[in-house]
Amino acid sequence: MNKAVDLPAVGQRAWPIPGLQRLARKPRVTTFLLILPGTLWQAVLVGVSLVSVVLFSFWSSGFAGLQADYTLDNYKEIFTDRTFWDTALWTLEVVGFVLAGVVLIAYPAAYFLWRVVKSNTLKTVLLLLTIVPFWTSYLTRTITWIPMFGRNGAINEALQGIGIINQPLDVLLYSSEAMIFALWFLFIVFMIGPIFFSMSRIDEDVIAAAAVHGARPWRTFVHVILPLTKPGLMAGALFVVVLTMAEFFTERAIGGAQNPMLAGFILRQVDILNFAEGSAISVVLILMTLVLVGVMMRFFDLRKI
Amino acid sequence: MGFILAVLYFPFLIMFVLSWQGPRGGHAFPLSDGYPSDIWYWKLFHPGQVTQFSDVGEFLGDYLAAFQRSIILAAAVMIISTVLALLGAMAFRRGFRLSGLVFYLWLLGLIIPGISVSLALALFFKQLGIPQEWYSTGLAVHVMWTLPFCLIIFLIAFNRFDERLEDAALMLGANRWQAFRHVTLPNIKFGVLSSLLFGFTLSLDEFQRSLLIEGADQTLPLMVMSSVTTRITPTLYALGTLTTLVSFLVIGLYLAFAARSARRARQTPVTGADEVAGAGASA
Numbered sequence: 318m319n320k321a322v323d324l325p326a327v328g329q330r331a332w333p334i335p336g337l338q339r340l341a342r343k344p345r346v347t348t349f350l351l352i353l354p355g356t357l358w359q360a361v362l363v364g365v366s367l368v369s370v371v372l373f374s375f376w377s378s379g380f381a382g383l384q385a386d387y388t389l390d391n392y393k394e395i396f397t398d399r400t401f402w403d404t405a406l407w408t409l410e411v412v413g414f415v416l417a418g419v420v421l422i423a424y425p426a427a428y429f430l431w432r433v434v435k436s437n438t439l440k441t442v443l444l445l446l447t448i449v450p451f452w453t454s455y456l457t458r459t460i461t462w463i464p465m466f467g468r469n470g471a472i473n474e475a476l477q478g479i480g481i482i483n484q485p486l487d488v489l490l491y492s493s494e495a496m497i498f499a500l501w502f503l504f505i506v507f508m509i510g511p512i513f514f515s516m517s518r519i520d521e522d523v524i525a526a527a528a529v530h531g532a533r534p535w536r537t538f539v540h541v542i543l544p545l546t547k548p549g550l551m552a553g554a555l556f557v558v559v560l561t562m563a564e565f566f567t568e569r570a571i572g573g574a575q576n577p578m579l580a581g582f583i584l585r586q587v588d589i590l591n592f593a594e595g596s597a598i599s600v601v602l603i604l605m606t607l608v609l610v611g612v613m614m615r616f617f618d619l620r621k622i
Numbered sequence: 623m624g625f626i627l628a629v630l631y632f633p634f635l636i637m638f639v640l641s642w643q644g645p646r647g648g649h650a651f652p653l654s655d656g657y658p659s660d661i662w663y664w665k666l667f668h669p670g671q672v673t674q675f676s677d678v679g680e681f682l683g684d685y686l687a688a689f690q691r692s693i694i695l696a697a698a699v700m701i702i703s704t705v706l707a708l709l710g711a712m713a714f715r716r717g718f719r720l721s722g723l724v725f726y727l728w729l730l731g732l733i734i735p736g737i738s739v740s741l742a743l744a745l746f747f748k749q750l751g752i753p754q755e756w757y758s759t760g761l762a763v764h765v766m767w768t769l770p771f772c773l774i775i776f777l778i779a780f781n782r783f784d785e786r787l788e789d790a791a792l793m794l795g796a797n798r799w800q801a802f803r804h805v806t807l808p809n810i811k812f813g814v815l816s817s818l819l820f821g822f823t824l825s826l827d828e829f830q831r832s833l834l835i836e837g838a839d840q841t842l843p844l845m846v847m848s849s850v851t852t853r854i855t856p857t858l859y860a861l862g863t864l865t866t867l868v869s870f871l872v873i874g875l876y877l878a879f880a881a882r883s884a885r886r887a888r889q890t891p892v893t894g895a896d897e898v899a900g901a902g903a904s905a
Contacts, residue, residue, distance in 0.1 A: 344716065352713035355706035355769060356724055362743075362766040363730045370742035383745060426623045443623065445877070450630045452823045453869045456846045457862035460854060461633040464640055471636060502629050563735035563830055570850055580737045580830075587834065592745055599738035610733055 370603065374596040383592055391597035401582070401598070405605070408578040411497065412561045412609075418501040419557055420550065423508035427549075430509075431516040444513060451506040462499055462571045466490040496572030500561060507560075508553035515549030516542070547616070555613055562606045579605075634866060641859035662860040685845060685861050691756055692826055692842040698761060700821035703768040707817060710769075711776030732770040736830025739763065744834035755837045763831040768824045772817040779813025811883060819876050823869075 375387045395401045426447075434440050450458065465471050466489035473489065489495055519542065527537045565580040577585065579602045586595035641662055666685055710728065714721055743763065747754050754760075787809065791801040807814075829843035836844055842865075849858060 345718070348713045348716050348718050351709040352718070352724060355710040355773070356727060358706065358762075358765060359728050359731050359769060362739075362762060363727060363734065365746055366734065366739045366742040369746040370738055373742070373745050383749070422626065426626055429623050443627075446627055447630065449870070449873055450634075452819075452873055453634075453866045454843070454846070454862060455827050456829065456843050456850075457637065457858060457865070458633045460846075460850060460858060461637045461640075461862070463854070465633065465636050502626075505626060505630075559733050559735075563737060565737060566829070566847065580735055583737050583741065587741060592741070595741055596745070599735070599741055602735050603738050606733060606735055 367603070370596050370599050373593060374600050376593050376596075378591050378593040391593050394594060395597055395601070404577060404579055404582045405601070407576060408562065408580075408605075411493075411500075411578055412558055414497050415500045415504065415561050416554060416557050418497065419504045419508050419553070422501060423505050423553070424512060424550075426505075427509050427512040427516060430513055444509070447509055448506050455503065456566065459499060459503075459567055459570050462495070463490060466495060466571075490571055493572060493576060496567050499567050499571060500564065503567070504553075504557045504560065507556040508550075511549035511552040512546055513549070515546045519545050551613060551616060555610065558609050558613065559606060562602065562609070637859045637862045637866070640856055641863045662856040663864075666857055666860050666864070685842065685857065688840055688842040688845040689861070689865065691839060695756060695761060695764060695841055696822045696825040698757075699764045699768055699825035700818045702761075703765050703772045703821040703825075704814060704817040706765070707769055707772030707776050708814070710773055711780055714773075714777065715780050728773055729770050731766040736767070736828075737833065739766070739831045740834040747835060753837065754835045756832070756839055756841050759835045760832050760841065763835060764825045764828055767828055767831055768821045771820050771824060775817045775820060776810070776813050779810045779816075783809050812880060815876060815880060819872075822872075 373383060374391055375389070376383050376385050377388055377390060378384075430440055430443055434443065463470070467473070470490070523541060523545070524537060527541050532540070562578075563580050564578065565584050568577055568581045579598065583595050583598050583602065586592075586598065642660065714725065718724075740763075743759065744754070746752075747759060752759070783806070787805050788801050791805040792798070796804070827843055829841075829847055832841060832844060833847070840848075846858065846861075849855075
């Protein structure tokens with residue numbers, strides 16, 4: 318006779334391996350199994366990357382490749398290098414400029430989408446239109462910057478044609494300004510979405526309540542709307558900061574590459590086969606990024622989107 | 623808003639115009655004589671063939687083969703990533719010990735700068751003698767990058783999903799698999815689609831992580847990167863125009879699908895109720 322506990326419940330079929338079914342019904346086991354594959358994948362890759370980069374930063378780059386002589390030379394070298402500190406500072410500056418620019422451009426646009434645009438379909442359409450370029454190759458789009466903003470480029474030709482300027486503007490291309498400008502528009506898509514999303518979650522009654530209490534539009538904006546959109550802002554800011562810290566392609570293609578940021582600096586070390594120094598700088602870059610993220614996370618829990 | 627859209631879409635116009643550049647022309651204006659010429663498109667499809675207009679240093683790489691590799695890789699990445707992220711999101715939904723830590727672990731795939739990952743893994747693979755190919759190490763690294771994004775998408779999707787529908791299904795006699803298949807899954811279909819699309823796109827354009835760890839056969843972004851450092855020819859614009867068209871097509875399909883399922887969802891009162899009752903009765 319089968320023990321009662323071994324019979325499957327109503328609506329279920331018996332598994333060929335009896336003990337397994339009882340185990341699978343334990344919620345903690347299934348939860349563990351659910352989270353396992355993804356976590357394993359990430360853990361292995363993240364773990365190996367971090368351990369490797371730290372490990373190799375203590376080795377040295379010989380002519381035959383990396384040599385496992387443990388030394389602090391790499392760190393001594395970079396921390397006494399003026400260029401390194403300048404690069405690090407410049408990277409932080411760029412992150413600041415880019416973040417500020419993206420917020421200043423994306424926030425009004427999201428607000429416009431939320432408040433001014435009335436029809437829901439139009440809202441979705443415009444939002445999609447902003448996101449669609451993201452689905453195309455960022456690399457080719459950035460390269461197109463060259464014919465657009467170069468000395469003989471479309472913009473310069475147009476401006477000269479209209480007569481606003483007499484000579485082509487050189488600052489439009491191969492300059493830090495051009496790079497920052499390009500980065501603004503690359504990251505807008507990461508901002509508009511989350512900001513608009515948190516705006517659309519604002520309860521209309523709250524705004525009405527503010528008005529009832531006599532708050533004028535500007536006051537309502539600063540004290541009610543702005544704080545309520547903080548989750549969206551922080552989510553977007555997280556992406557912008559993290560991705561700007563890692564950015565090197567835009568710099569190479571249209572930023573002139575004379576004044577690289579940390580990621581570009583690392584790539585340069587790799588190009589000249591200074592793998593150990595590159596690893597050391599990578600460690601610093603990773604730490605900086607983690608610190609920035611940590612600071613931002615204190616204001617905001619991502620899971621609360 | 624208009625300004626933003628203008629700046630965002632202007633490159634496409636330029637790309638399209640320049641892809642028809644004259645044979646002797648360069649990658650920037652002015653348009654040289656022989657405009658419009660489809661030679662750059664021809665070069666896309668006949669890689670490595672020298673013409674009377676070719677000169678020293680012209681990049682003769684096979685863009686289309688690289689594009690193919692990128693597409694295959696992106697397809698694999700989107701499926702793996704979506705599945706893993708969906709499972710993970712379900713676990714997070716239930717809550718478990720150390721879930722905060724695990725969440726940050728998943729996010730680290732996004733936070734750690736790509737170049738550092740690339741360098742670290744390249745050196746690691748070299749030390750161990752593991753061969754680096756786009757379909758093995760490249761795949762691993764791409765999924766590492768897309769997993770956090772897909773997870774976030776699913777977390778948002780589950781946020782909007784009312785768990786009571788699932789509970790109702792379970793109470794009506796469905797087992798957990800039936801409840802998942804007939805109630806949960808249809809309701810997060812939008813999340814699944816978004817995750818697939820996101821995973822695909824992110825992988826297609828990924829280059830920071832794969833930069834140093836793909837073998838000789840590269841994916842497309844890497845090939846584009848190397849042509850930037852050697853010489854940019856309008857072949858790139860021809861490629862860009864084509865890939866953009868493909869992207870628009872894919873997005874169009876996605877939107878059509880999403881619009882259709884949204885319309886259908888609005889018509890039925892409670893999604894899955896009939897199927898669940900039927901499933902419970904037939905069990």
